[in-house]
Amino acid sequence: MGLYISDEELEKMRDSYPEVEEFYQLSELYKIMSDPNRLKIIFALRMHEMCVSDLSKLLNQSQSSISHALANFRTLNLVRYRKENNCTLYSLSDDHIENIFAMGLEHIEERWEYGKRSQCLQLSFSFP
Numbered sequence: 001m002g003l004y005i006s007d008e009e010l011e012k013m014r015d016s017y018p019e020v021e022e023f024y025q026l027s028e029l030y031k032i033m034s035d036p037n038r039l040k041i042i043f044a045l046r047m048h049e050m051c052v053s054d055l056s057k058l059l060n061q062s063q064s065s066i067s068h069a070l071a072n073f074r075t076l077n078l079v080r081y082r083k084e085n086n087c088t089l090y091s092l093s094d095d096h097i098e099n100i101f102a103m104g105l106e107h108i109e110e111r112w113e114y115g116k117r118s119q120c121l122q123l124s125f126s127f128p
Helices: 007-016 020-032 036-047 052-059 063-075 095-124
Strands: 079-084 087-092
Touching (some): 036 052, 036 087, 052 063, 087 095
């Protein structure tokens, strides 16, 4: 028996776990999103379908680094692409990617606001 949870409940929890491969894929998703430059690309693609040269110009990053990031995104099915004339246009593959990004951003902004309020409270109670 577990310390607080019965063996039966622990077994139910264990049975509900995703397969090991799913944990691996999830960790790869978070790894790829762990770089601020890659997150900037995702943010840009949330707003508009874009080609490498436009992303490069917008983000002031080399076309090579943008292309490399997009290739990694494609591997994990984070972006889709289509050819138009001589240009390859990229967009987010589905709403899940946008939702993950938006929820993370919301969490950070919430924590940041809490931190600012916390600092203000600390400052208002500090004495010379």
